[in-house]
Amino acid sequence: MSLPEMSALFPTLQEVIFVLFALLIAVTSLIAAMAPNLFHNALGLVATLFGIAGIYFMLEAEFVGVSQILVYIGAIATLITFAIMLTRGMMFGRTSAMNRQGLAGAIISGLFFVVLLGIVFQVPWPNVVADITDGEALIANLGALFVSTYLLPFELLALLLLVALTGALLLARDR
Amino acid sequence: MAIDYLPLLILVITAMIFAAIAIITPTIFGPKRDNTQKKQPYESGMIPFHDARRRFSVKYFLVAMLFLLFDIEVIFLYPWAVVLRDLRWLAMAPMVFFLAVLIVGLLYEWKKGALDWGE
Numbered sequence: 001m002s003l004p005e006m007s008a009l010f011p012t013l014q015e016v017i018f019v020l021f022a023l024l025i026a027v028t029s030l031i032a033a034m035a036p037n038l039f040h041n042a043l044g045l046v047a048t049l050f051g052i053a054g055i056y057f058m059l060e061a062e063f064v065g066v067s068q069i070l071v072y073i074g075a076i077a078t079l080i081t082f083a084i085m086l087t088r089g090m091m092f093g094r095t096s097a098m099n100r101q102g103l104a105g106a107i108i109s110g111l112f113f114v115v116l117l118g119i120v121f122q123v124p125w126p127n128v129v130a131d132i133t134d135g136e137a138l139i140a141n142l143g144a145l146f147v148s149t150y151l152l153p154f155e156l157l158a159l160l161l162l163v164a165l166t167g168a169l170l171l172a173r174d175r
Numbered sequence: 176m177a178i179d180y181l182p183l184l185i186l187v188i189t190a191m192i193f194a195a196i197a198i199i200t201p202t203i204f205g206p207k208r209d210n211t212q213k214k215q216p217y218e219s220g221m222i223p224f225h226d227a228r229r230r231f232s233v234k235y236f237l238v239a240m241l242f243l244l245f246d247i248e249v250i251f252l253y254p255w256a257v258v259l260r261d262l263r264w265l266a267m268a269p270m271v272f273f274l275a276v277l278i279v280g281l282l283y284e285w286k287k288g289a290l291d292w293g294e
Contacts, residue, residue, distance in 0.1 A: 017184065057180050067250050075243035082239045136257070143254030147262060147269045154251070154269060158276035161244050165280035168244070169289055172237035 018058060025051035038084055046077045063139050237289055248277055 011019075028051060031044030049072045056065035146154045216223055251273070259266050284290060 013181075014178070054184075063254065066253065070250055071243070071246055075239070075246040079236075079239045079243055082236050086233060086236055139254045140257045140261075143256070143258035143266070144262065146251065146255060147258070147266045151269055155272055155276070157251070158273040161247060162276050162280040165241065165244050165277075166283060168237060168240040169284050169287055172233055172240060 014058065018055075021051050021054040021058070024048075025055070039081070042077070042080050042084055045080065046073055049073050049077070063142060234289075234292075241284065241289070244280075245277070248274075 025048055028044045028047035032041050032048055033044075035041050035044060049068060053065045053068040053073070056062075056068055252270070255266060255270055
């Protein structure tokens with residue numbers, strides 16, 4: 001057997017890492033959905049988000065990956081844990097992961113799975129390597145676009161954040 | 176290339192394994208002689224006077240939300256910082272305006288007393 005044939009038998013390093021991340025996402029998202037303690041659900045969700053960040057890095061989408069870790073794991077996870085700690089009933093004891101909409105939810109998610117499966121097998125996925133700019137150049141491009149082509153949306157975003165800031169202040173005031 | 180991040184992944188996995196060993200080994204080999212005082216949570220030498228599982232003040236939620244907003248701001252600083260050296264004032268001016276708008280928000284919350292922790 002020649003060397004290329006031999007190497008075809010073993011998974012590449014990328015494949016191994018992908019499977020590890022996929023397993024992490026599958027297991028932790030099950031924890032996020034099924035664990036009886038709401039706090040454990042939140043921790044499971046954090047681990048799921050981490051796994052998805054890993055997938056982003058594998059797809060060469062470094063900026064999305066970094067945003068995922070900084071915003072979702074850093075801030076939104078904190079927000080979720082705080083929301084749980086603020087809610088009296090949820091901090092104590094067990095909560096049920098099921099409610100009366102369980103059956104409808106199962107049907108809808110089942111149908112959605114069938115649709116996804118159909119897409120995976122029907123769409124003729126291109127089997128060529130796309131021409132992707134190197135990670136650092138990509139982020140530099142993004143930064144240049146923020147201050148040139150997308151200057152107005154960029155500054156409007158500051159306004160959006162300002163509105164969100166005042167909104168948060170209005171909603172979460174103690175008195 | 177994604178493979179450039181392999182050292183990072185190895186570091187993360189090593190840290191996880193190390194943490195797992197540090198937790199599992201004492202659980203298996205360490206002596207377990209419990210008493211009430213040992214089971215108390217350690218709070219810098221203070222004697223705990225209340226159950227930790229109580230409802231938190233809504234102020235913490237506000238802090239978390241403000242953190243989230245400024246975290247999103249940081250995300251935009253990151254690609255901007257990469258091009259700052261090349262574009263100079265062309266990049267500096269938009270970011271100054273961007274931050275100025277957000278600082279208005281910060282001043283507003285300051286004035287409203289959202290950063291005030293006194294009772």
